[in-house]
Amino acid sequence: MKRFKGATVAAALALLVAACGGTSEVSSSPSEKPAGWLETLGEGEGELNLIIWPGYAERGEYEGFNWVDPFEEATGCKVNTTAMTDSNNGVQLLQSGQYDGGSFSGDASVRLMTAGDVAPVNVDLLSNYANVFSGLKNQAHNSQNGMPYGVPHGRGPNLLMWNSDLITTPLTSWDAVWEGNSTVNGKISIYDSSIYIADAAIHLMAKRPELGITNPYQLNEEQFAAAIDLLEKQEELGVVYWSSYADQVAGFASGDLVVGTTWQFMANVLGTDANAPKVQTLMPAEGSTGWSDTWMMATNAKNPNCMYLWMNHMMSAEANGQATVFFGEAATSQAACDYAETISPGHCELTHAADEAYWEKIWYWATPREDCDDDDAATTCKTQDDWVEAWTTLRGN
Amino acid sequence: MISRIARWFSARPRASLGALLSAPLTWIGTVYIGSLVVLLAHAFWSKDSFTGKVAPFDWTLDAFGQILGNPVYLAIALRTIGIAVLVTLTAAIIALPVAYYIARIASPRVRALVLVAVTMPLWASYLVKVYAWRTILQANGLLGWLVAPLGIEGPGLTEIWNSWLVLTYLWLPYMILPVYAGLERIPTSLLEASADLGGRGWVTFRRVIFPQLIPALAAGSIFTFSLSLGDYIVPDLVSDAKFIGNVIYDNSALGSLPVAAAYSFLPIAVMMAYLLFARRLGAFESL
Amino acid sequence: MSERSSSVPAVSLRGLTKSYGSGDVAPAVAGIDLEIRDGEFFSLLGPSGSGKTTTLRMIAGFEAPTSGQIWLHGEDVTTKPPFDRDVNTVFQDYALFPHMTVAENIAYGLEVRRVPAAERAVRVQEALRMVRLEGYDERRPAQLSGGQRQRVALARALVNRPRVLLLDEPLGALDLKLREEMQVELKAIxxxxxxxxxxxxxxxxxxxxxxxxxxVFHRGSIVQVGAPAEVYEHPATAFVAGFVGNSNIYPDESARRSFGARGRIAIRPERIRLDKPDDLVAADEGSALGTIASVVFLGAETRYKIALDTGDDLMVAQLNLKESPMESHSAIGRRVRVTWRREHLLSLAENPQAAPA
Structure with missing residues (x-):
């Protein structure tokens, strides 16, 4: 229940900050040092406050997975974490000004860079950065104007998960969650976030090519309406929305849920519960949404040295290997991949860590923009606000 | 010196009252009212749709436009108010006989036991209670297990009626206690007088007891109604339905503070209206 | 009232007993027998805890007797609930319904018994007139004085025209002057x-x-029943003699020593004359010598405590007909002769239970 408490406090703090503070200025002049720029790495400040995805900072709750305690021992930086429920929530939390940084997916990271909430990173100070797969460097979601704004944590697709005790024929596509059937109706588990509209768009890309969707995050009026229409039909099948991973795990464990969209993480957790039904996961053929997460530092971080130390730590073979195995996502360097193999043989291949072709099919979470994120000034797309409101409408009715 | 100050204050009761109250009033004024004003001010501020940043003092009515332009906000409000009213009525209907039993029928020993039983749920954590209800209501939960022999499935965790049930359970003590206190306040001689004048049990209840319990019921309903109106965890955890609180929470946590703030006006207005209504019924003499 | 009297008593209590709790606790009402005649103004008198209120509440039906029977006008109502008894009660705390107006309070009994509205209105006005509260229809009990509430309570009971009206210390909460006025008024009503x-x-x-x-009630039993003068003049027991009016009460030995009487006796303070030591004594009078030990001036009368030479104390009340109050204070220590008529020495029953009815 951390999520309610944390979010409420954060919302209250956000009010104060928004009321008291002005907007941060991002310097565009190359001669000046950008805000939050670290020239040299100093001693750790003793504390580090992070916004994380659940499972991104483990300290031994599950045996064999602990990469926070070693970090604290090595650096003296005491780590405090707050879990976000979705990217919108993560943005809101960071803007409250109480955090040194966090692990952000593409739909949050770009907004944070644009707003100046996060600082560019001096990667020369990070010894492990050199090992990172080049496909994860200087991407749209983690850099601006050729300047890196963070370091990768891992990436993975949003997966299809089903109760394989009940559904014995392995599923191959998302159809079960969109079209339903007598086994799954009323027990379909769907991520409760406006970003899920993109999953509908991916289904439409496969089923209704005439709509001309080229990017599931940048939808024009007609495409957007079709996606919402699809979601409304889906809701009639009997959908249970999850916003905390624990809700979904409990639902599958109790039998209230039999199929849905998930992260590998939840399948792993269910796998540790001997009483829970068996589950299987799949990245369906039509592709999926996914994430490529980036550790970013807040521009106004109070503990920048600890944050740099943490970013470097999270690129180390041990930490990244453990973290990516734990969450079931792809490691960010060959060294981490090799380490992961020692914990979970076959992990690298299973998660396609170095398989860039595989990642072509994954649409990393991105922010809907009015300019459609393209060069054509004539096209306009639905904005982030439109997505949030459409989601409120869908869920409220 | 101190005695001179003391003398100055003792000659000026208003000044000493002011000095005494200045600290708590400042606290209430800045922290309580101040934060509320800041929250509500957000409703009139604009927001960058991409970065989610609020621009203070950039006045606009966009947030209200969004709420008024989309019927879903009205539907959610009506649903929330409807459930809150239903919870209040159900709590009142259950509370009356329970409180009557405690106040008038039970022996002192049993009375103490029942009072403890009624208030016991208040000692448990709110979330523990809600999660307990989840295990009861979920598909393979206690309720499902009980009705399974009848060929009926458990309600699962999506029914809106689950919220009604769980909210009634949660807030029932807040109705029982004032009604019990209200019954205690009615002198036995009034009931005897009614019987003496020919009133049987039901007539006595309807004509003598109930009218005098209206302030107590109104006082209890302030709790059940406002707590139900403001709840957003129960509908989320047992119903999968959106209440006013969920929309405010979602919008504030997910980046649209102006909409959250604008929508906050609604429960505030509803509660104001309800408090005025309750005051007319004499609720505040019964708190 | 005698013309309304009939042979059937209005209230008849037979062996009426009420016990709270188990055996060894003395019963609140211990097997009383009593007949109250139709149309009479009958008082249950006794100190608090003597069982008089419990008896009244059993007649009204608020308490069920442990044993015994209650008959009203020849009908056994022992097990009937209050609303099935043709009696009404005026409560000590008035028990007016605070949420109803005066008129609604008075009309309540009629409404519950489904008296038509038109008749109801007429009877409510009649009742208001009887208790001299015309025009107070729309007031709430909280807006009335104690005396006015008392009247409303009375009207609310009387409007139902019960055959028996039960009044539980109805004037207890009023101040002395008002109480005296209401006594007269109640009697008139x-x-x-x-x-x-x-x-x-x-x-x-x-x-x-x-x-x-x-x-007269004492410890759950009735010790004497009778007309006021009868009870006053011939108290059956020492308790009655002491409780009804004031009495000097003497056990056997003191009675013989100071008054030359046999058995237990009582004498009222106002029946004793205070004379000078050498004043004469008539043939039908008794007399003793003593010293004034204390003086209490009460306005119309003065009370003297006399220390008799025999060693007993005696209370004497004298109307202040000629003695000036100023003088009475200097009387302490003065030698006096106390004189009484022998017929005023009241001999008391040994056993209080054996009181004549």
Whole structure:
């Protein structure tokens, strides 16, 4: 229940900050040092406050997975974490000004860079950065104007998960969650976030090519309406929305849920519960949404040295290997991949860590923009606000 | 010196009252009212749709436009108010006989036991209670297990009626206690007088007891109604339905503070209206 | 009222007992027998805890007797609930319904018994007139004085025209002056309506003033029943002698020593004359010598405590007909002769239970 408490406090703090503070200025002049720029790495400040995805900072709750305690021992930086429920929530939390940084997916990271909430990173100070797969460097979601704004944590697709005790024929596509059937109706588990509209768009890309969707995050009026229409039909099948991973795990464990969209993480957790039904996961053929997460530092971080130390730590073979195995996502360097193999043989291949072709099919979470994120000034797309409101409408009715 | 100050204050009761109250009033004024004003001010501020940043003092009515332009906000409000009213009525209907039993029928020993039983749920954590209800209501939960022999499935965790049930359970003590206190306040001689004048049990209840319990019921309903109106965890955890609180929470946590703030006006207005209504019924003499 | 009297008593209590709790606790009412005649103003008099209120509540039906029977006008109502008994009660705390107006309070009994609205209105006005509260229809009980509430309570009971009206210390909460006014008024109302009044009080003055007959309660039993003068003049027991009016009460030995009488006796303070030591004594009078030990001036009368030479104390009340109050204070220590008529020495029953009815 951390999520309610944390979010409420954060919302209250956000009010104060928004009321008291002005907007941060991002310097565009190359001669000046950008805000939050670290020239040299100093001693750790003793504390580090992070916004994380659940499972991104483990300290031994599950045996064999602990990469926070070693970090604290090595650096003296005491780590405090707050879990976000979705990217919108993560943005809101960071803007409250109480955090040194966090692990952000593409739909949050770009907004944070644009707003100046996060600082560019001096990667020369990070010894492990050199090992990172080049496909994860200087991407749209983690850099601006050729300047890196963070370091990768891992990436993975949003997966299809089903109760394989009940559904014995392995599923191959998302159809079960969109079209339903007598086994799954009323027990379909769907991520409760406006970003899920993109999953509908991916289904439409496969089923209704005439709509001309080229990017599931940048939808024009007609495409957007079709996606919402699809979601409304889906809701009639009997959908249970999850916003905390624990809700979904409990639902599958109790039998209230039999199929849905998930992260590998939840399948792993269910796998540790001997009483829970068996589950299987799949990245369906039509592709999926996914994430490529980036550790970013807040521009106004109070503990920048600890944050740099943490970013470097999270690129180390041990930490990244453990973290990516734990969450079931792809490691960010060959060294981490090799380490992961020692914990979970076959992990690298299973998660396609170095398989860039595989990642072509994954649409990393991105922010809907009015300019459609393209060069054509004539096209306009639905904005982030439109997505949030459409989601409120869908869920409220 | 101190005695001179003391003398100055003792000659000026208003000044000493002011000095005494200045600290708590400042606290209430800045922290309580101040934060509320800041929250509500957000409703009139604009927001960058991409970065989610609020621009203070950039006045606009966009947030209200969004709420008024989309019927879903009205539907959610009506649903929330409807459930809150239903919870209040159900709590009142259950509370009356329970409180009557405690106040008038039970022996002192049993009375103490029942009072403890009624208030016991208040000692448990709110979330523990809600999660307990989840295990009861979920598909393979206690309720499902009980009705399974009848060929009926458990309600699962999506029914809106689950919220009604769980909210009634949660807030029932807040109705029982004032009604019990209200019954205690009615002198036995009034009931005897009614019987003496020919009133049987039901007539006595309807004509003598109930009218005098209206302030107590109104006082209890302030709790059940406002707590139900403001709840957003129960509908989320047992119903999968959106209440006013969920929309405010979602919008504030997910980046649209102006909409959250604008929508906050609604429960505030509803509660104001309800408090005025309750005051007319004499609720505040019964708190 | 005698013309309304019939052979069937209005209230008849037979072996009425009420016990709270188990065996060894003395019962609140211990097997009383009593007949109250139709149309009479009957008082149940006794100190608090003597069982008089419990008896009244059993007649009303608020308490069920442990044993015994209650008959009203020849009908056994022992097991009937209050709403099935043709009696009404005026409560000590008035028990007016605070959420109803005066008129609604008075109309309540009629409404519950489904008296038509038109008749109801007429009878409510009648009742208001009887208690002199015309025009107070729309007031709430909270807006009335104590005396006015008392009247409303009375009207609310009387409007139902019960055959017996039960009054539980109805004047207890009023101040002295108002109480005296209401006593007169109650008596007048009872005379006007001719209903049997059963009146509970601990105030012997009130009981003596108002009652046709009264029953003196003591420890759950009735020790004496009779007309006020009868009870006053011939108290059956020392308790009655002491409780109804004031009495000097002497056990056997003191009675013989100081008054030359046999057995237990009582004498009222006002029946004793205070003379000079050498004053004469008539043939039918007794007399003793003593010293004034204390003086209490009460306005119309003065009370003297006399230390008799025999060693007993005696209370004497003298109307201040000629003695000036100024002088009475200097009387302490003066030698006096106390004189009484022998007929005023009241001999008391040994066993209080064996009181004549």
């Amino acid at each position: 009872q005379a006007a309506v001719g209903i049997t009044f059963v009146y509970v009080t601990h105030d012997q003055q009130e009981a003596l003033t108002m009652s046709d007959r009264l029953a």
